[in-house]
Amino acid sequence: MKKRLIRVFYAAMLASVMLFIQTNEAAAFSDRVIMRGDTGDDVIELQARLQYISFYKGKIDGAFGYGTYWALRNFQSQFGLKIDGMGGAQTKQKLVKASQYDRNFVKSNLNAGNPFTYYGGIPLSQQVQKKAKSPSGSATTGKQNQGKYTIDNLPQGYSKSDINLMANAVYGEARGEPYIGQVAVGSVIVNRVADPRFPNNISDVIFQPGAFTAVADGQIWLTPNESAKKAVMDAINGWDPSNGAIYYFNPDTATSAWIWSRPQIGKIGKHIFCK
């Protein structure tokens, strides 16, 4: 009698715990549709859940790239869903049913910058490599990742350091200019990279002797502001306010006679842009 009571009690406990987990999980995803190119918490959960049932083998980083995309499509095809590679309501529901998600485990390791995986059936403690506590290393990575696991999606062919360098150059060259003028300076750099008469990568174009006054007088090493960074992103994403220019100059301070002989395209702010 007593034993049975205990058994019932345990069963009830277990059921309520299960129920609790179930509801907790269902409420985890936000109701947004997730798609390739997305970043953020929903993507982290999606990747973790897909990894839990062994569809996704990449890094859980919160950036919905091609790896996640194929994993999701495979999941959709095996679970009889419409294969569109997007995390819609139905897909998320099925996924929640099929997998588990330990938010604390995933988030804390992500924040701490520990390399970890999240496969179902393997004890979590075996899936994480705690970083050796070196006073400088782990502390800084932890800080950088704190609450920000999103990676800015960069256009193919550009690295983060290319963009930083371009932001420096744009800021040094055109910080007093209107925003559109900053984008234009950025696109001149992009146009030069594409042009056979100039070096074919960003840093060589920027540091070509005599190419930019900001490089010659050291102003390139000023810390760029947000506006310059945004302008660079617009320029490498394809906006070209200079309309294909590969030179520009300030008519008040231009020192070379030759530059005046170039066919001009237009004037933005203080700069004249030309071919």
Added chain:
Amino acid sequence: MRRRYWIVILSAACVMLIIGLAVWGFQERQMKKNVMIHAENHYQQAFHELNYYVDSLEESLGTTLAMQTRDTMRPQLVETWRLSALAHAAANELPLTLMPFNRTNEFLSHVGEFTYNTGVKSTNDRKLSDKEYKNLQQLYSESRTIRDGLRDVQAKVMKDHLRWMDVEYVLQDKNQNQDNQVIDGMKRIDNQATEYTDSFSPENPKNVVLQKKNLNPIKGTEVSGSQAVSHLKKWTGLSNAQVVRVAKAGKGSNVPAYEINMKAKKRSLSASVTKKGGHVIWYLFERPVRKETLSLYEASQRSGNYLKQHAFKNMELTKRNKYNHVAVLTYVLRKDNIRVYPASIRIKVALDNGEILAFDQTDYLFNKCDNVPLKPGMSEAEVQKQLNKNLKVQETDLAVFQNATLKNVLCYEFFATRGNDTYHVLLNAANGNQEKVELLKE
């Protein structure tokens, strides 16, 4: 007595000061001299390297001309390709950006492209075609002209101890009188090369905007500046915007257009509108975006609606980038169920309220892409045999792609995975040649 004492002390201090200043000045001067010598040596090294590489390049091109089959030629072509890259790098280290030294650079990049396409990329072993052989000959004779010119300058530099630092100063000087032997020599090389550049043009500049002959003719009648403005207002839906400036694009622009600046909602909007037909080429309506309430999916719905409103049909979303609380969505044309990559449109959406911040249809308007046959010459299965066995194909499609020689080609497009990496492979649908393989970054 006291006074004399002071005078002695003061004058001693003065002497000390003067000596100190002199020592300090001397050290500064010495340091400056060291830095100058350092910079000068760097330029000299680049210049002599350029000479050396152009020298070897000329020899290498000459040797190639004597060879018969492509198989025997290939090592020599690869060597030439390597030399052209090194010469180009050396040339770009000289302080010549502000003078017409372009043609040597252009020549070097032509050599690079030609040798790469004929020697490295091409997989068959047929002889060079007559046209290719002729091109090679032209490149060879051109390399001799440039080599001779460079040698002249080099001889002068050595004989008269000319300094590249002076070149830099002269080029940056306001004084129009650029009397410098090095510059004269370089200019001469540039002028001699004119004839060649005009006659030989394997795919000149790469950029769409730089390339006139591949431009699509724009339809429509000429519009005036005010008509262009009203087109822009209608397009952006900002009928109350104040016009700040309307200017005609200068003669350097490939397409006659109006540059328009407007003010609306206390922000400035910049745009370009073609003279013919009044098409809005691009616009940017910048503002800070600080929070993120929309998802990428919702943003893509906004941009989809935007395209619908502006009567674009059959556009397919291919790329989505999200950064700094904005989303950039790239659409390409889908014609007869074939992706036409060169015809693309970009839209930037703010993720706080879904406003369309920027739009760009340069490629869609100007890229000529109706000259491609849309029937594949080979079957998909045949082409797929060319793929690496370790690749797992996830998606296959037909696509028009602009290859490195700026030709539009019909390709089979494979999205394939190997481990955690995803590849985008484009194989020519007519002959199975590999046009492009790229490792997609996440």
